Amino acid sequence: MSFSFYETMLKIWNTSAFAVMTWQEALMIAVACVLIYLAIVKKYEPLLLLPIAFGVLLANLPLAGLMSPPTENAVGGLLYYLYQGVKLGIYPSLIFLGIGAMTDFGPLIARPSSLFLGAAAQLGIYIAFIVAIALGFAPNEAASIGIIGGADGPTAIFLTSKLAPELLPAIAIAAYSYMALIPLIQPPFMRLLTTKKERETKMEQLREVSKLEKIVFPVIVTVVVCMLLPSVAPLIGMLMLGNLFRESGVVERLNETAQNALINIVTIFLGTTVGATAVADIFLRPETLKIIALGLLAFIFSTIGGLLLGKLMYLVTGGKVNPLIGSAGVSAVPMAARVSQIEGQKANPENFLLMHAMGPNVAGVIGSAVAAGFLLAMFG
Amino acid sequence: MSIADSLLVSVLGLFVVFLVLILLSFLIHIQSIILGYITAYQQRNAEASHTIIPVEDQPEEADQGWTAGELKLIGVDEKTAAMIMAIISDETQIPLSELQFKKIKAIDQIN
Incomplete structure (x- = not known):
């Protein structure tokens, strides 16, 4: 038997993934590296962007077959099975369970009018929907693109996985990237659309909310919203179950698990598998750029919607509501509320808007879920 | 779908979001009033129970x-x-x- 170094090396090369890698896959691996950089160095929503980015990397490794469905002769790839949690809408609902356990709806209960701001800040969803239709997207795709304006990752993933799964990676990456960029996107519009006098408005302290009110609230929301829009019951039902864990005070172990271990585990599965859907032939299309642009448009108009209703409430209440809390109506909890607080304090250092902005902020979570329920009922 | 249709869907969608959230706002308000009465009633009872008995x-x-x-x-x-x-x-x-x-x-x- 003769040994040829050259032939051996050639054989190793030919059986390796390098030999069959396309330039598109190489480009996607480069995109994954950029996303990893943004998550680690720039800290753009790292909890989700990092697993998403690594999922992109894994899915574009030739021959690895991590997202391959099962065949007669072989079982499917690991990520294919984990992806079923996204496809079936399980992960977004479980994430909502954790969010519910972490959320204090007290500021919303203390000032129910916050819900109006949470509704107005869904404007961007519908503006993006109209523009997407004008750009030639199908209605189900346009609805999925529009939901980016809800600034709520799990809701966007839930809706897109049901209406337009092929757009999932672009929409998820756009949604989480823009959520991370809220401190950059919102302030210019907040200053543009409000006067200094409006921004300086100090708001009255919120009333204290009793424990009983906080316990009854999730039950009311579940019954009302799920009866009106049954398609969104998995999201709202889980959100409110998590909140009931929190407020009841009798299931501390479940509450602790929901807001820590469970949400962390599901976040790993969700992020990695959503990223793994970003394979080159799906992601590297002109539509992806359009989706990213439309996502930004949706975020901007959602901010504008909240601010405009905030201004209206300022006028109606005779200057008792600071319009800056309107922009917090985009859900992105608690980032959007923090931006309202920062902008309010820039205008008036004695201004403390955080708790006031938390009301519209958590109302936005319910608002975007309701908007998703409507779109699902229309195009599902 | 035409742009006019998408406009109609959008108006309807925003209307539904407002309708649901306004309904919730109304129910929260009613809930606060009812629970406020219950709490006040319980407080009155609690105060009465502290009456001095000969x-x-x-x-x-x-x-x-x-x-x-x-x-x-x-x-x-x-x-x-x-x-x-x-x-x-x-x-x-x-x-x-x-x-x-x-x-x-x-x-x-x-x-």
């Missing part, structure tokens, strides 16, 4: 309080006791010097 109507308690002269205070501090005595004197129009208190005891619940 000593004669009470079974003799073990001596677990402390005394101030001949007056026994059980679960009541001196300041509160002084206030109660002053109120009784005022209500009955009997000078304090003519009143004799044997025991003042806080009662959690009447029945």
Whole structure:
């Protein structure tokens, strides 16, 4: 038997993934590296962007077959099975369970009018929907693109996985990237659309909310919203179950698990598998750029919607509501509320808007879920 | 789908979001009012349960309080006791010097 170094090396090369890698896959691996950089160095929503980015990397490794469905002769790839949690809408609902356990709806209960701001800040969803239709997207795709304006990752993933799964990676990456960029996107519009006098408005302290009110609230929301829009019951039902864990005070172990271990585990599965859907032939299309642009448009108009209703409430209440809390109506909890607080304090250092902005902020979570329920009922 | 149709869907969609959230806002408001009444009612009951009962109507308690002269205070501090005595004197129009208190005891619940 003769040994040829050259032939051996050639054989190793030919059986390796390098030999069959396309330039598109190489480009996607480069995109994954950029996303990893943004998550680690720039800290753009790292909890989700990092697993998403690594999922992109894994899915574009030739021959690895991590997202391959099962065949007669072989079982499917690991990520294919984990992806079923996204496809079936399980992960977004479980994430909502954790969010519910972490959320204090007290500021919303203390000032129910916050819900109006949470509704107005869904404007961007519908503006993006109209523009997407004008750009030639199908209605189900346009609805999925529009939901980016809800600034709520799990809701966007839930809706897109049901209406337009092929757009999932672009929409998820756009949604989480823009959520991370809220401190950059919102302030210019907040200053543009409000006067200094409006921004300086100090708001009255919120009333204290009793424990009983906080316990009854999730039950009311579940019954009302799920009866009106049954398609969104998995999201709202889980959100409110998590909140009931929190407020009841009798299931501390479940509450602790929901807001820590469970949400962390599901976040790993969700992020990695959503990223793994970003394979080159799906992601590297002109539509992806359009989706990213439309996502930004949706975020901007959602901010504008909240601010405009905030201004209206300022006028109606005779200057008792600071319009800056309107922009917090985009859900992105608690980032959007923090931006309202920062902008309010820039205008008036004695201004403390955080708790006031938390009301519209958590109302936005319910608002975007309701908007998703409507779109699902229309195009599902 | 035409742009006009998408506009119609959008208006309807925003209307539904507002409708649901306005309904929720209304229900939260009603909930706060109802629970406010319930809480106030419970508070009134709790206050009523702290009414002072004449000593004669009470079974003799073990001596677990402390005394101030001949007056026994059980679960009541001196300041509160002084206030109660002053109120009784005022209500009955009997000078304090003519009143004799044997025991003042806080009662959690009447029945």
